[in-house]
Amino acid sequence: LSEIYPRNLMRKTAKMGGLPSPSEFVKLVNSSASQGDIQIDHVEVIAPIYEKWPPDSHTRIFLDSSNKTDEPVYAREVLSNFLSRAWRHHATDAEIDQKLALFAKIRPKCDDFQEAMVEVLATVLSSPKFLYLVPPGRAKRSGKSGDGNRLAAWELATRLSVFLWCSTPDDELLELSARGRLNDRDVLVSQVKRMLADPRSRRFSRHFVRQWLGMQLLDFLQVDRKAFRQFNPSLKEAMQEEPIAFFDEVLKHNHSVLDFIHADYTMTNERLARHYGLKDVYGNDFRRVELDSTHRRGGLLTQAGLLAMNSDGK
Structure with a gap:
């Protein structure tokens, strides 16, 4: 079968953008080793395709909070959580305030809270703090006791996750780094074994081999x-x-x-x-x-x- 990419033509076009996300496309590929031909009479799609709604990918960003009706407070909670994960360090008040100011500017142009917040989160993902690994020596320290160790632990968690998963640290790595335990040799070895056993480590194998062998x-x-x-x-x-x-x-x-x-x-x-x-x-x-x-x-x-x-x- 040829690859088919029908898009949802009835999708609402928002004020802030036009095209649907890749998740809204359907891809049909004939992966049969026998190369058999299939004739399709019709296709029926039953939605939602998630076991629950909203899915976990949504609730990890838009947290369940008692402050949902208070937009400024809830926006701070969402940004604090997202910034810390995306930028791989504890988000500072100055960083959060900067994004809150952008949210306040965009909010009147959007239909709802989530539409405005998505635009703000997009700026987080386009920041060099997300796209690049910042050397520990360049990270800003508050000067408080123990701050340097905390930053070093977050940096170690980041390097491990980027190296083995090509992704950001998961909750277990973040918790261990926050408690300062990731620098313990036994804990570190245990985490490396856990990460290698995770399906996400296949990304490391793919990228390493392609670069190593010039694939x-x-x-x-x-x-x-x-x-x-x-x-x-x-x-x-x-x-x-x-x-x-x-x-x-x-x-x-x-x-x-x-x-x-x-x-x-x-x-x-x-x-x-x-x-x-x-x-x-x-x-x-x-x-x-x-x-x-x-x-x-x-x-x-x-x-x-x-x-x-x-x-x-x-």
């Missing part, structure tokens, strides 16, 4: 389809994913680094297994497959994606 070469590879008729987008996608899945396997299970040179297993899905001549592998998910002595696909050097990206595609 962008495969993105731009043009293959002669007349010479290699079996090559198609699903095979190319599997080739791109294989080294990432292999690195993730070595990392998560603490395998020997020598496995990158030679291993008696590989990571594959159905499409790539068919290309390798491996049997009894089904589905799109990558999994570990043991290799016998006749297969030479163990390790990184003989993986299809790395071989292909260093060729001319002919």
Whole structure:
């Protein structure tokens, strides 16, 4: 199937903006390894798609508070919580007051509280304090006792989460940093293990492998389809994913680094297994497959994606 992106044409256009968010698009992709064709007669969408409303992603920003009817007070609560998480340090009164002033200016132009607040929060996410890691020496300190240690702990939590999750610290990291426990070696090791076991650590594997191996070469590879008729987008996608899945396997299970040179297993899905001549592998998910002595696909050097990206595609 071709990718289909129908948008909600009946969506209300707000005063502050026009286009819908990516979450309002529907994407249909044929991911079948057999490349079967499907004819669709009609599609029925039942909403809401969330188990509860408002969803957790909404309530994490617009907190449940007894001050919801008092907009200035509630705005301060929302901004204090959001600023601290987005900018990865305890938001100061000056920072909050600056955003409150912007909220007060925008509020008359908007239909409701949330519409105005979303515009203010967008400025938080466009700030260098969100986009970049500020070295601890440049952070402003209030001069109070213990403040330096607190900032150092927040910085450690930030670096851990950006490094392993490509995201902001979660509640557990923030709590440990606020209590000053993250600098304890045993606690730090425990948190690293927890973060590596989290699905979000896959982001680290993806970014690291793509930079380490220069996988962008495969993105731009043009293959002669007349010479290699079996090559198609699903095979190319599997080739791109294989080294990432292999690195993730070595990392998560603490395998020997020598496995990158030679291993008696590989990571594959159905499409790539068919290309390798491996049997009894089904589905799109990558999994570990043991290799016998006749297969030479163990390790990184003989993986299809790395071989292909260093060729001319002919």
